[in-house]
Amino acid sequence: MAPKLLLLGGTTEASLLAHALAERDVDAVFSYAGRVASPKAQPLPTRVGGFGGVAGLVQFLHEHNITHVVDATHPFAAQMSWNAFEACQKAGTELIALTRPAWRAQAGDQWTHVADIDGAVAALTGDPKRVLLALGKLNVPAFAAQPQHHYVLRLVDQPEVAPALPNHTVVVARGPFDVAGDRALMQEHGIELVVCKNAGGVGAEAKLTAARELGVPVIMIDRPNLPPRPEVATVDAVLEWIAS
Numbered sequence: 001m002a003p004k005l006l007l008l009g010g011t012t013e014a015s016l017l018a019h020a021l022a023e024r025d026v027d028a029v030f031s032y033a034g035r036v037a038s039p040k041a042q043p044l045p046t047r048v049g050g051f052g053g054v055a056g057l058v059q060f061l062h063e064h065n066i067t068h069v070v071d072a073t074h075p076f077a078a079q080m081s082w083n084a085f086e087a088c089q090k091a092g093t094e095l096i097a098l099t100r101p102a103w104r105a106q107a108g109d110q111w112t113h114v115a116d117i118d119g120a121v122a123a124l125t126g127d128p129k130r131v132l133l134a135l136g137k138l139n140v141p142a143f144a145a146q147p148q149h150h151y152v153l154r155l156v157d158q159p160e161v162a163p164a165l166p167n168h169t170v171v172v173a174r175g176p177f178d179v180a181g182d183r184a185l186m187q188e189h190g191i192e193l194v195v196c197k198n199a200g201g202v203g204a205e206a207k208l209t210a211a212r213e214l215g216v217p218v219i220m221i222d223r224p225n226l227p228p229r230p231e232v233a234t235v236d237a238v239l240e241w242i243a244s
């Protein structure tokens with residue numbers, strides 16, 4: 001039977017894979033959570049929105065005769081990854097994750113590792129600073145617990161409701177970013193501290209290089225616990241897996 005893929009996306013790597021699949025005429029559906037107002041168009045049939053938990057995803061796999069699921073979501077989309085793992089076990093569907101290695105601190109980096117968003121908020125206790133929050137909009141409200149800082153929020157969309165942070169600036173921008181741009185952003189806003197997730201990959205790494213060059217410390221949120229699925233790191237490896 002010819003494979004039929006479900007590609008769980010929302011990352012640069014997922015978009016690269018979508019192009020490779022389309023070029024090879026692989027039968028595949030691309031899935032977005034629907035978090036951003038205008039998601040990047042994909043060269044595959046695309047659906048948007050949650051499946052309705054594990055049960056909803058099992059139903060989707062059956063209804064669409066999906067033979068293979070590629071989880072190419074962001075490493076912090078842990079709920080989706082666990083749902084995909086459980087649903088594929090239940091439905092007997094093949095699953096692989098297209099992941100990217102976590103970033104590692106290099107000489108000159110000043111990283112403080114924290115376990116999660118709450119850890120990042122706790123690490124911000126102290127005197128007011130100008131802080132670049134390189135996090136998604138859903139993570140922003142937690143920082144109201146440290147209202148003394150001026151936050152620069154880099155978001156994909158202009159928020160419909162102003163973030164509940166007394167001092168903030170919104171910068172609307174969508175990755176991938178480059179070092180020159182991120183250095184200029186940090187200098188323009190006088191950034192003294194960066195808060196980010198250890199996403200890995202190339203699309204969001206520039207801020208770390210810029211922070212290193214400018215001597216700006218980083219609060220690095222370490223990765224969440226992800227399911228024990230097979231993982232590969234390249235588009236070619238996914239293509240080989242489908243063909244095997």
Ligand SMILES: NC(=O)c1ccc[n+]([C@@H]2O[C@H](COP(=O)([O-])OP(=O)(O)OC[C@H]3O[C@@H](n4cnc5c(N)ncnc54)[C@H](OP(=O)(O)O)[C@@H]3O)[C@@H](O)[C@H]2O)c1
Pocket residue numbers: 008009010011031032033035048049050051052053054056057072073074076077078079080081083136197
């Ligand atoms: N978390 C981040 O920092 C981050 C950063 C960049 C991009 N993203 C992308 O943004 C999306 C949402 O991330 P999240 O952290 O909010 O996810 P999450 O917390 O793991 O997932 C929450 C729920 O959103 C739905 N969902 C997530 N990804 C989906 C997808 N690709 N297709 C269909 N439904 C999806 C699922 O709903 P149901 O239970 O109803 O199926 C899931 O249970 C993901 O596609 C991820 O790749 C996330």
